[in-house]
Amino acid sequence: MTDALTQHYRLPDGVLALRTVQGMDLPELPEGATPVTPEEYAAELAALKVQQEEYRARLDAEDQERVRGDYDALRELGVPEATAARITGYRGGEGA
Template identity: 50%
Template structure:
């Protein structure tokens, strides 16, 4: 049976691909979608994945900064280094000049 792959871009910017068997009949386009080429789909998907990775890296950097701030606050209060590390999950250097 013949298969046809159709690529869509939705109004919200997301993309999808659909594999249809027996594509001899008209295939309805989902609401809010526009048919695009495979090249457009591939480029859009790559851009989405790149944006997702950039967002993940930004969130991780923010998390690490918060962990370090929490660790530094505990150390400033006199909490032993080992305890401060365990409580915060901080694994970096103790000396702020080393980071």
């Protein structure tokens, strides 16, 4: 049985990719792809994960701000607290 070989590379459009094959040799990289080390691949993947988490946190904060604004507007119109919370999804200090 042959060992699995893994190849890390970047496609011409900047996308990181990897493939694992069984055999004695790695196939040629796709046209225009450049090899990256496993360490570079892992570091870039980790950086992308951090960016994604920051993006999600920003979206959550924006959504919470919008929900709070909607809740406050309803309360100013005299809508009862429980009703305003139910309509908007606002949950006080817990976030949306």
